[in-house]
Amino acid sequence: MRDSYQIFFANGLISKEEFFEFGLSETIYVDFDTAATAWEDLKFRLQSNERVVIRGFGRDAAGTHLFKKLYEYMFGNRHIQKDATNNAEPTRLLRQWTGLSKSGGIGFDLIRNYQISHVFGRTKNPLCFTAPWNIVYIPKIIDPFTGHEATGDMVDEYTRLFQAQCYRKFKSLIDDYNVLVTNPDFLANLNTSLQLMALGESIQASEMDKLHKSLKSEFSPIAIQT
Numbered sequence: 001m002r003d004s005y006q007i008f009f010a011n012g013l014i015s016k017e018e019f020f021e022f023g024l025s026e027t028i029y030v031d032f033d034t035a036a037t038a039w040e041d042l043k044f045r046l047q048s049n050e051r052v053v054i055r056g057f058g059r060d061a062a063g064t065h066l067f068k069k070l071y072e073y074m075f076g077n078r079h080i081q082k083d084a085t086n087n088a089e090p091t092r093l094l095r096q097w098t099g100l101s102k103s104g105g106i107g108f109d110l111i112r113n114y115q116i117s118h119v120f121g122r123t124k125n126p127l128c129f130t131a132p133w134n135i136v137y138i139p140k141i142i143d144p145f146t147g148h149e150a151t152g153d154m155v156d157e158y159t160r161l162f163q164a165q166c167y168r169k170f171k172s173l174i175d176d177y178n179v180l181v182t183n184p185d186f187l188a189n190l191n192t193s194l195q196l197m198a199l200g201e202s203i204q205a206s207e208m209d210k211l212h213k214s215l216k217s218e219f220s221p222i223a224i225q226t
Helices: 004-010 015-025 032-047 063-073 088-099 138-146 154-170 171-182 184-200 204-216
Strands: 053-056 080-082 114-118 135-139
Touching: 004 080, 004 154, 015 135, 015 138, 032 053, 032 063, 032 088, 032 184, 032 204, 053 063, 053 114, 063 080, 063 184, 063 204, 088 114, 088 135, 114 138, 135 138, 171 184, 184 204
Parallel strands: 053 080
Antiparallel strands: 114 135
């Protein structure tokens, strides 16, 4: 088995531990107080039929309507929107929350060779796609250890460290999310909404099956591996 990551580190240019430490130390997070306020605002908007954004679902985002319809039943929210580029809203918000921007602008400090990353995924979940504890700036050079296409033991190791660091910074907010999505009333509402949606909408069984499968990960609680 040939692993290009292992070959890179075997050349002795930089150790795996040094590279990981660089990635972790150079990850840029939202200030906790700012994040706490933004988290409360997100929950309020979702429950108050105000604009909340999610990432598109399926090939060419063709299945996004399934999530939007579900959230009408679950939250009574008819203003769930698909993100225009799959990252436009997190980009706008992270710029606003941190004062840092990849494109610069008046009142913002310019950063280069950083990209936005969703620490815990769950991008079709309206509680997570723009959650301030879930979006960060990471150095682009670290992307091979956080991207969806990367695989291997080192990727798993870095992901554990990355997520654990984020959890330590936002423990109370992430715990609050976990309490929400494991609450029996929340789960009952989700199941009832799915049933009503299947009965009341012209949706193929195959589409509902895809939605059910996706929801297992999208609304799963966040568990930190040790």
